[in-house]
Amino acid sequence: MSNAAESRLEHIEFVLLFRGSISRQDLIEAFEIGEAAATRDFRQYNESCPGNMHLNSVTKRWEIQVDSFKPCFNHRAQSVLSRLRGQKYSALLGISFATGAPRLSLPNVNILACVTRAIANKKAIRVRYMHASGSCKNIEIAPHSLVDNGIRWHVRAFDRSQQKFWDFVLGRISNATVIPDPISDTESVDADHQWNRIVKLELAPHPSSKNLQNPKAIEFEYGMQDGFIIQEVRAANVGYWLRLWNVDCSLDQSKRGKQYQLYLRNPPALYDVVSAQLAPGYNPEIGN
CATH class of the missing domain: 1.10.10 (Arc Repressor Mutant, subunit A)
Known part of the structure; x- marks a missing residue:
């Protein structure tokens, strides 16, 4: 056929x-x-x-x-x-379909094109970036991946000024130019430990009746076995997903609100996960 x-x-x-x-x-x-x-x-x-x-x-x-x-x-x-x-x-x-929340932040197409050319050809780029702190700087980054965190688009890249891998919001880049020289091995995706590390998250119905009155409903909805499910995600993205899913990551499941219907059964999995600071209830001083 x-x-x-x-x-x-x-x-x-x-x-x-x-x-x-x-x-x-x-x-x-x-x-x-x-x-x-x-x-x-x-x-x-x-x-x-x-x-x-x-x-x-x-x-x-x-x-x-x-x-x-x-x-x-x-x-x-x-x-x-x-x-x-x-x-x-x-x-x-004949079906009406709501595809999700409208995007409040979208990247400039020309900026995006420059970023993807750099990724495809393993080059660095010189960009003007507006930080959330208010400062606007010219920096050099070596991008290797794009990330959609459900709210905005990021580029995962090595920051030459800070000498570390970080996520940069595409919508905050106002200018970008490809640098012709090839990137070094320490700037490549293979050197990004947080990106290459896979974290197993054990998600279960929240134990507080103030958050969830019928845990069985959540178990059924998510197809849980033995009362929980396991999601394997990149360490670099862990915080985004836990925030998007409204997962209570506190050690004592203390987050309250109907939005927190899941909690993290294995908080130690967040050890040394940089993006965990975005997770609801995560306490960086304790380290979970």
Whole structure:
């Protein structure tokens, strides 16, 4: 079977599964094929995946047979949601989709292009950067990765002035120029310990009834086994995710509020994690 034919069969199943029905015209319009080709595709899908659909003789639409349906293609939740929020499928299925909070901070495209060129060619860049402290400085950084922390975009880079790896908000860079000389090994991604270190986070329902009255609901929602789940993330990003997920990282689970429905079961995992300072309830003096 060609890749094109397989894509059409997968489309038949996707629409069938998530809308409940699909017509020959739907397939013709989606792939700009003829009626004969569309008829062959439906026949092939029906033969390959028997019991998944039946033809409604009145509406001339193929409808899902829920009781006997067994998918022939793998539909992962993250991939499905990504497709549903796109214009093509949201319009086809008649679904309104809120894609998340509006971005308050977006990088300048020309700055972004300069950063990605530097990453791709293993070069450093000279930038003018506005720090949150209020100072605006010209610095040289050697970028190696982009990070979307859910709120803004960062570039992970080696800061030559501070001699350490750090995250720089792309939206705070007002000027950027690629430096032609190659970067050193100590400035490369392989030398970034916090980036390459993987931290295992054990997340569990918050024990306080003021935060969460039904822990079982959280266990079910997140598919927890034995009352917790494990997420493996880069140490450089740990603080971002714990803040985004509203995870109580205090040693005594003392954070209060309905937003804190999870807590960190293994605070020692944050030892020597620089980004942990962003985590709710984390006390750098104690080190958790």
